[in-house]
Amino acid sequence: MGRPPILSFLGAAGTVTGSRFLVETDGARVLVDCGLFQGLRELRQRNWGPFPVDPASIDAVVLTHAHVDHCGYLPALARDGFSGPVVCTPATAELASIVLRDAAHLQEEEAGYANARGFSKHQPALPLYTRDDAEHALDLFRPVPFGTTTDVAPGIRAELQPAGHIIGSACALVTVDGAAPRRIFFSGDVGRPSHPILVPPATPPAADVVVVESTYGDRTHEPEDVALDRMAAAIERSARQGGSVVIPSFAVDRTEVLLVALGKLVREGRIPRLPVYADSPMALAVLDVYRRALAEHDPDVRPLAGDDDPFDAAGELHELHTPEESRSLNDLGFPSIIVSASGMATGGRVLHHLARCLPDPRSTVILPGYQADGTRGRQLADGAHTVKMLGRYVPVRARVVELGAFSVHADAAELEAWLRPVPAPETAYVVHGEPRASQALAGRLGDALGWNAVVPTQGERVRVDRGA
Ligand SMILES: [Zn+2]
Incomplete structure (x- = not known):
């Protein structure tokens, strides 16, 4: 008799970021997701500690999707000795190549900035990882299609199913072989059944253990038509008064959902035809992945009617790649809609647009996504009268509109309905x-399903063999 298989919660326990779950048997170690911690400083500092197990001892990583809080630690893991496969869907591999290169670039930039200003505690400040580390990690990616069972390590298999969250996103069923095989189902991040581009999350399989996300576990999203009405009213008001609309948006998926929604509002005559500026090189690279997936009918995209570009339904989309193009928006003399990253206003080009528009009462800031505690986006959503950005305090006179319905996460009722057949x-x-x-x-x-459901703590280890 060997030791029982163990599941360890190395991240995303009691917080939304740093997804890392370790499945260990006598003969193998498989990590499900390898994310960065984000948000509050005490969380971000966890990225700098040693990984809880020797990365060289991990046989494989199963990656559910390409958001940085799920894949963003991979370059550090690979640098510190991990050399196994990273098993994920083809679209996740494609997106991760954009996301990890961008993350490494940001890490290098931050370290360089800290050195230039001399405010690092370390001399010289070092990036968490480099672009070379990211390339090294990307070499380990092994794409497998949805619905294929793959041997990922001795005695451990994995199968991915569409999660409907972002393109390529998956739930992972991990099976530990043995006299009594054990099935562990990881939800990854679960999308909404109403996503305009992606098919609804697949019905989960029966499993002995379920690990499920709860980003909106205590909330119900407002109905989409109500959210669209609020968005239309806010945009219409700013356009009428001559102000602009700034939408901090996550580069992956949220931008796509927003562009589809804006096109719909223009087509239905609910907002005027305004120029829409997509100002994020990463979001634009991701947009190309979505366009390719639509053209090639990827298994997790809905068949969209017509040949028109669904992301530019109003014919007003301007894609801004260079910093000069981004700066040119400072001189716009007419109302416009600017969609720019980062999604929680923690950095990126959106800061310049916010610094310009927040003091203007004619303007509107729309927050379409999850705003984690400790971020500027959260401060704005909570009604801050002033926020610090780019070294200054900026007064908030623009209208701020939070639109949870644009979330790409299922809400509590949707999660319950999704799990009910299991x-x-x-x-x-x-x-x-x-x-x-x-x-x-x-x-x-x-209460609703009679499940034995618990919230694990950071670092907690549990047995996954059959109980007495
Ligand atoms: Zn995600």
């Missing part, structure tokens, strides 16, 4: 949420 697992672990959200979803799965 036979009760022995244990469900509720992860990837602020503590109040995770506790709420665990309570809901207990």
Whole structure:
């Protein structure tokens, strides 16, 4: 008799970022997701500690999707000795090549900035990882299509199913072989069934253990038509008064969903035809991945009617690649809509647009996505009268509109409905949420489905062999 298989929660336990779950048997170690911690400083500092197990001892990584809080630590893992395969879908591999190169570039830029200003505690400041580390990690990617069972390590298999969250995103069923095989289902991040571009999340398989996300575990999104009405009203008001609209948007997927929605509002005559500036090189690179996936009918995209570009339905989309093009927006003399990263206004080109528009009462800032605690986006959503950015305090006079319905995460009711057909697992672990959200979803799965649902703590280890 060997030791029982163990599941360890190395991240995204009691918080939304740093997804890292380790499945260990006597003979193998498989890591599901390898994300960066983001948000509050005490979380970000976890990125700098040693990885809890020797990276060289990990046989494989199963990657659910290409968001940086799920894949962003891979370059460090590879640099520190991991040399196994990173198993993911083809679209995830394609997106990760954009996301990881960008993340490495940002790390190098931040270190360079800290050195130039002399405000690093370390002399000289070092990046968490470099662009070379990112290239090295990308060499390890092994794309496999949805629905294919893959041997990822001795005695451990994995199969990916569409999660409907971003393109290529997957839930992962990990099977540990043995006298009594054990099935562990990882939800990854779960999308909304109403996503305009992606098919709804696949029905989960029966499993002994379920690990489920809970980003919106304590919330219900407002109906989409209500959200679209609020968005249309806000844009119409700013356009009428001569102000602009700034939308901080995550580069991956949110920009695509927004562009589809803006096109719909123009076509239906609910907002005037305004120029739309997509100002994020990364978002534009991702947009190309989506266009390619649509053209090639990837298995997780909906068949969209017509041959028109769904992302430029109004014929007003301007794609800004260079910093000069971005700066040219400072001199716009007419109302416009600017969609720019980062999504929580923690950095990126959107800061310049916010610094210009926030003091203008005619303007509107639309927050379409999740705003983590400790971010500028959260401060704006919470009604801050002034926010610090680019070294100054900027007064907030523009109208701020939060639109949770544009989330690419299922809400509590959608998660419950998604899990309802699944036979009760022995244990469900509720992860990837602020503590109040995770506790709420665990309570809901207990009350509504009779599940044994708990919220694991950071670093907790649990047995996954059959109980007594
Ligand atoms: Zn995600």
